[in-house]
Amino acid sequence: MGAVSFLKMPRSLEEDELSFVIGYAPHGRQELVDDNIGYRRSDYKFNIEHLIQDGWRAQAYGVCAGGNVFVAASAGPLLEQWWPLLKASPANSTRPVLSAAAATEKVVMTGMGTEVEVTVMPSPEAGVVLALHYIEKANYFSDDAVAMCTALSLPVIKTALLALSEYPTLVDEVPDTNVAIADDDVFVPLTTLLEVSTEMAEMIPWQHKP
Amino acid sequence: MLRYTGVDTGLGVVMAGERQAIDSPLMVDLSPFPVKPALFVMQQSREPKGLVERTGEGIVVVHTPWYQEFNIRFVGLDGVGILYLMPYTDDSYLLFASVDQTFEGFFTYLSGADFGDELTKLVALQWPELYAMLLHSNRRSTGQMMLFNTVMGGRIQWAVGRTVPVSQEEFSNETVLNIITLALEVFLRTSDAVALSEALPGFVSVLGGPDLVTRRLKAIGGLLTATGDLGTGIADVFQGDPDIKGIFENARDILQHVGTLRKDR
Numbered sequence: 111m112g113a114v115s116f117l118k119m120p121r122s123l124e125e126d127e128l129s130f131v132i133g134y135a136p137h138g139r140q141e142l143v144d145d146n147i148g149y150r151r152s153d154y155k156f157n158i159e160h161l162i163q164d165g166w167r168a169q170a171y172g173v174c175a176g177g178n179v180f181v182a183a184s185a186g187p188l189l190e191q192w193w194p195l196l197k198a199s200p201a202n203s204t205r206p207v208l209s210a211a212a213a214t215e216k217v218v219m220t221g222m223g224t225e226v227e228v229t230v231m232p233s234p235e236a237g238v239v240l241a242l243h244y245i246e247k248a249n250y251f252s253d254d255a256v257a258m259c260t261a262l263s264l265p266v267i268k269t270a271l272l273a274l275s276e277y278p279t280l281v282d283e284v285p286d287t288n289v290a291i292a293d294d295d296v297f298v299p300l301t302t303l304l305e306v307s308t309e310m311a312e313m314i315p316w317q318h319k320p
Numbered sequence: 321m322l323r324y325t326g327v328d329t330g331l332g333v334v335m336a337g338e339r340q341a342i343d344s345p346l347m348v349d350l351s352p353f354p355v356k357p358a359l360f361v362m363q364q365s366r367e368p369k370g371l372v373e374r375t376g377e378g379i380v381v382v383h384t385p386w387y388q389e390f391n392i393r394f395v396g397l398d399g400v401g402i403l404y405l406m407p408y409t410d411d412s413y414l415l416f417a418s419v420d421q422t423f424e425g426f427f428t429y430l431s432g433a434d435f436g437d438e439l440t441k442l443v444a445l446q447w448p449e450l451y452a453m454l455l456h457s458n459r460r461s462t463g464q465m466m467l468f469n470t471v472m473g474g475r476i477q478w479a480v481g482r483t484v485p486v487s488q489e490e491f492s493n494e495t496v497l498n499i500i501t502l503a504l505e506v507f508l509r510t511s512d513a514v515a516l517s518e519a520l521p522g523f524v525s526v527l528g529g530p531d532l533v534t535r536r537l538k539a540i541g542g543l544l545t546a547t548g549d550l551g552t553g554i555a556d557v558f559q560g561d562p563d564i565k566g567i568f569e570n571a572r573d574i575l576q577h578v579g580t581l582r583k584d585r
Contacts, residue, residue, distance in 0.1 A: 188354065191385040195371055199383075281370045282382055282389075285356045285473055300354060 114144050114260070116251035119151040128236055129157055130291055131183040131270040132306060133167035134298070147260065156251065158263045168267045168310055172259035177249055181259040182242035183270035185230075188289070188300075189239040192280055193232045205276040206320055207269065217241070219265035221316035226262055228269040241269040264314050271311035272318060275304060339436030342454035346468035348406070348414065348479075353386050357473040358418035359402045361480075361503040366391050366400040392496070401500045408483055412462060415491060416481020417503035418470065423478040426510040429527065430454075438526045446520045450506065453480065465502060480506055 120140035141148040141159070148159035148167070154175065160168040170183040189196075189208070201209035210217050211230035219226045230241050243266050245258050278284050284304065288297040298306075359366075368391055371383040382389040387406040394401060401417070408414040430439050444451040453467040462483045470479050480503040484491065509519040517524050524530055 191353075195383050195385060199371055279370070281356075281384070282368050283356055285354045287354045287473070289354075 113253050114142065114149055114256050115253050116151060116156060116256055118142060119149045119156055121152065122150045123152040123155060123157055125152040125154065127152070128184050128238065129159070129169045129171060130186050131169055131241075131267055131274070132291055132303065132310065133159060133169045134165055134291055134296055136165070156256070156259075158260055160263070160267070162310065162313065166306065166310070168264075168271075168314070170259075170263035170267050172245070172251060172256065174249065174251060177247060179245040179248050179251065179255050179259070180242045181245060181262050181266050182240050183263070183267045184236075185239040185241060185270040185274045186289070187237050187239075188277055189273060190232045190234070190237055193239070196280075202279065204279045207272045207318060208276045208279075211273065217269050218319040219269060219316045220319045221265060225319065226265045226316075228266055230269060230273055239270075239273060241266050241273065265316040268311050268314040268316045269318070271307045271314070274307040275311060277304060339431055339440045342440060342451070342458055343431035343436065345454065345457040346460055346466060347471065347476075348408070348468065349471040350386060351471050351474070355384065355386055355472050357475040358404060358420070358470055358477055358479065359389070360420050361402055361417035361500060361507070363391075363400045363402060364398065366402075392500075401496075403496060403499060404479075404481075405484075407486075411486050412483040413486060414481055415484050415495070415499065416468075416470075416479040417499050419478045419480065419503050419507045421475075421477055422507050422511045423467070424476075426516065427478075435526055439520075439523070442520050442522055442526060446522070447509075449502070453502070465498070467506065478506075479503075 119142050122139040122141065139150055141150045141157075143149075143161075146161050148157070148161060150157050155171055155173045158170045158172065158181070162168055170181055172179065172181050193212070196208055196212040199212070201213065203209075207217055207230065216227040217230055219228055226243060228241050228243050230239065232239050243262050245255055245262070248255060251259075284301050287300050289300050289303055290297050291303065368380055368382045368389070373381040373383065375381065378393040378395065380391040380393075382391070387404050390401075390403040390405065392401040392403065403415060403417050406414045406416075429435050430443065440451070443454075449465075450467065453465050456464040457466040457468040465480065465482045467478060467480055470477050481499055482495075484495075509515050
């Protein structure tokens with residue numbers, strides 16, 4: 111993977127744009143592609159879009175906020191409304207990631223000979239649940255920070271996907287409804303989305319350490 | 321010139337025979353949320369999954385961000401009663417049971433221009449409880465039993481229930497049994513052409529005689545005949561092939577059982 115510089119990424123990302131962890135179909139915006147990863151940025155954020163196959167993408171983003179740099183992935187709004195109930199419920203072995211998150215424990219992901227701690231938490235302002243990992247204290251994205259965000263985007267993405275794939279354990283039956291996954295223009299059945307999140311998670315060679 | 325027939329339903333004397341008094345029921349719309357349709361008030365068997373809480377009294381509560389679903393097992397009977405508790409206003413919930421779409425066919429006639437006024441008058445006279453529920457629904461009354469619509473999982477359904485204040489932490493058995501009983505009565509009396517004509521003497525002649533009634537009810541497609549033709553209402557909410565005759569028999573048994581429980585209190 112070559113070094114990607116923040117300033118060399120095309121500025122084709124809106125500041126308030128929050129890409130869902132699963133993307134589908136080309137977004138038509140200018141991007142810098144390096145080693146099968148698409149990059150585009152705003153002033154304080156840049157997208158890291160792993161091109162999987164058949165138009166599917168696994169998406170995370172680096173964000174510089176409050177003097178800190180994080181890499182994060184959005185599990186979308188589906189779980190955000192459940193958070194108060196999750197926090198009030200006992201831990202359940204059928205949903206280890208959500209149980210850990212609800213208990214405000216970090217989710218530990220192992221891979222590439224190392225461990226990464228990922229925080230899963232709701233973002234009420236954005237109305238989504240995020241998986242995120244702290245990179246460093248900084249007010250800008252250095253080349254090293256971009257490289258770190260890229261390298262650690264996969265365990266963060268996998269954590270978001272695992273959280274999403276645990277959604278069926280919360281409901282009696284997955285409702286027959288469609289959800290938007292790309293700029294509100296592309297809708298897929300929720301059941302399809304959950305299948306894709308499980309399959310995509312299996313393709314990422316990081317494991318959840320219980 | 322309006323024909324005035326005063327009917328005292330406990331709401332004061334009201335102008336019966338005016339379908340406009342009952343043709344705009346309350347509608348509670350959960351379309352923006354990923355929920356499934358409400359379950360019919362009575363299930364033949366049920367093993368709920370998800371965020372489930374089991375109490376010691378044969379009640380299993382399913383928790384969701386938008387409502388709680390109470391599964392109440394009837395001791396000695398083949399069936400589980402289903403009640404929903406849902407936030408309604410800042411200071412009230414709705415506690416209700418669903419009859420799915422089984423009331424829709426009859427309501428189409430009740431609110432329609434052709435027979436609505438006559439049928440509404442008939443209901444007010446012969447089945448005042450139903451008339452009161454529809455009136456309270458139209459008026460959005462608090463604390464009164466209503467027959468109203470819910471939109472859940474893309475399906476418009478009918479429900480029997482009432483508002484309860486958020487300060488109320490528990491519900492009496494009386495309230496629970498009342499809702500289940502009324503819901504089962506609505507289902508049994510309006511889902512069968514024979515039962516409907518028994519509940520509302522004069523119903524058949526208002527709709528033009530027995531052959532026309534049967535043809536009209538079948539055309540609506542929302543009612544079941546006594547022989548067990550499947551309407552769109554009940555069949556979808558039961559998994560597999562529902563035993564319609566069994567459902568009716570179970571409903572009648574449970575209705576009798578809960579009715580006995582109500583009298584004992």
